[in-house]
Amino acid sequence: MKLFYQNIWQLEPSHCLLIDKDHKIVKKKYWDIDLKNRNTTISIDEAALKFTELFTKSITRRLRSDVPVGSSLSGCLDSSSIVMLIDRIKSGVQIQKTFSARFDGFVRDEGKYIEKVLSKINVQPFSCLFDTES
Numbered sequence: 001m002k003l004f005y006q007n008i009w010q011l012e013p014s015h016c017l018l019i020d021k022d023h024k025i026v027k028k029k030y031w032d033i034d035l036k037n038r039n040t041t042i043s044i045d046e047a048a049l050k051f052t053e054l055f056t057k058s059i060t061r062r063l064r065s066d067v068p069v070g071s072s073l074s075g076c077l078d079s080s081s082i083v084m085l086i087d088r089i090k091s092g093v094q095i096q097k098t099f100s101a102r103f104d105g106f107v108r109d110e111g112k113y114i115e116k117v118l119s120k121i122n123v124q125p126f127s128c129l130f131d132t133e134s
Contacts, residue, residue: 059085070097073117073125075110080117087121100127 011017014031042050059082063069071083086096098118103109118125 055081056085056089060089063089068094068097070099073098073100073114075100075113075117080113083117083123084121087123091122096121096123098123098125100125102127102129104129104131 011027012029015027015029018026018028020026063086069086071079071086073079073083083096083098090096100111100114102111102114114125114127
C-alpha cells in the first residue's frame, strides 16, 4: 500500500517522544488511568452528565482565540462530536470551518458520515479528495 510518508511509526497511547539538545530521544508516558481508585457508585445518568460537563468545558477552553477556529472532521465519533458541540457553542457568533480528507475508492472512506454531520450543522466545509494512485 502506498503511504504519504515512509518510516513513520506509531507511539503507544498516552506516550510522547522528547528530544534533547544532544539529539537523545526518550519515550515518556504522560498519562494513565487509575483503575484502582475509580468511582464505581456513579450511575450511568450521572456519568453521562459528568462527561458532558467535562467535554463542554474542554472544548470551550480550546475555542479561546482572537481568530476563527477550524476543526478536523473525519466522520468518526470523536471529531463529529467535537464539531457538533462547537457548532452549538458558536451558533450565531461564528461559522466554524471544517477540514476533511477523503479517499476516493477506499473501502474505509468516511465520507458518508462526514456528510451526515454536515447536514445537521451550519459550517463552512473544506475537503481534499485523494485517490489510491496519489
